[in-house]
Amino acid sequence: MLTSFERMVKSFSDWVTLVLGAPSSRAVIFGVPIGGHLFVEGLLLVVILFLLSQKSYKPPKRPLTKKEIDELCDEWVPEPLIPSVTKEMKYEPPVLESAAGPHTVINGKEVVNFTSANFLGFLGHKKLQESCTKALEKYGVGSCGPRGFYGTIDVHLDCEARIAKFLGTTDSILYSYGLSTMFSTIPAFCKKGDIVVVDEGVHWGIQNGLHLSRSTIIFFKHNDMKSLQSILEKVTHDNKRAEKLRRYIVVEAIYQNSGQIAPLDEIIKLKEKYRFRVILDESNSVGVLGSSGRGLTEHCRVPIEKVDIVTAAMGHALATEGGFCTGSARVIDHQRLSSSGYVFSASLPPYLASAAITAIDILEESPNLLTKLKENVAILHEGMKEIQGLEITSDPRSPIVFLKLKKSAGSLKADLQVLQDICDHLLKDYSIFLTTSKRSTVDKCKLPAGIRMYVSAAHTESDLRIACESLKKVAALVLACE
Known part of the structure; x- marks a missing residue:
């Protein structure tokens, strides 16, 4: 026997079936018969859409009490504007108390300086100072x-x-x-959708310029022409749109993060074969x-017109500030209208432009400076050949002498700490001022950390010999304790 509830459910189901199946509940729309159940479902859909379109109910707001506001x-704890201070951040760097020439004063003590890219020894040069003074008197600051x-x-x-x-x-x-210079030049030419093939060892200035360009960035192995050729081959043959895209190769002449010299003659051959443009940063090579x-x-005997865009910072060999880009009239005119660093930034102070002119004049008048620089580089490379635990990775002709650990301590952070210990001991015990290749958190360079030494034509042979002997002693002491 059915329970009363089951009978009631059955009765309701029969009634619904009767109603939906009745002739009066059927309709014909555009010649299509519509059953009663479809009509009900359509009505329900309309109701649902109506309800969804209504604003949700919100209770009336009331002002917070003083007690609730205080609580x-x-x-409330504000987010910090900067990361919390770590132990590494508390490191007190040496304080420079004089001009950064070959000999300088650090924390009240005179030291031999290998941290300044004063390649030709122009810092403090009398003619440059006179040029700056005259420009200041004529033009102001x-x-x-x-x-x-x-x-x-x-x-x-x-x-x-x-x-x-x-x-x-x-x-x-x-x-x-x-x-x-690099922040502005690269985005002026490289745009979204363009292809830029770049060495993985380029310095942060180039990296930032590439980021601002929003181009498609492809890295090749550091100073590896086989890797470069492989990527150029892949880009041009696998991409059907390659011929319609702007394509660039970006390299440094002397890499700040390794001291290696780019083989420009090979790069130009690849450029011409695969029809790319070349952007060359000569910050560490002009005047060197x-x-x-x-x-x-000039070093590779390549006509400069084969390089599409040449950039350089003037704060190294020319001992002034600012930078320049040089090339064809078309390349330069384009930047005068579309380069952000030129259009929107205040122009270079006149006395610095005057100093750059004077520095070039002195360089042309004194070719012996280049001879002296090359001799000093050779002396330092020869003296650094056999240092316990360290090896030279830079080119023998490069004034940036780069030393890395033969055996890594396990991580970039650990390597930097070992190298910093060596530099600290050299400064404290032997008055030799060196620096490690520290990198900011935004620097994406993948090359190993090392000790970077800048050789100058103003260094004496005695400076170089003392640096070599001192570094051998300190490296043996520090690395033996690791």
């Missing part, structure tokens, strides 16, 4: 505006013309800050490489 304020807006003075035009004449290019353009200091193109 919320006590509980700054030009008070971007180049295109009351910021161009005759000395800027003279400096651009002097650089172009020295390097054998058509024209050049000045930037007011060395790093901003070549028989007259004209950089990597």
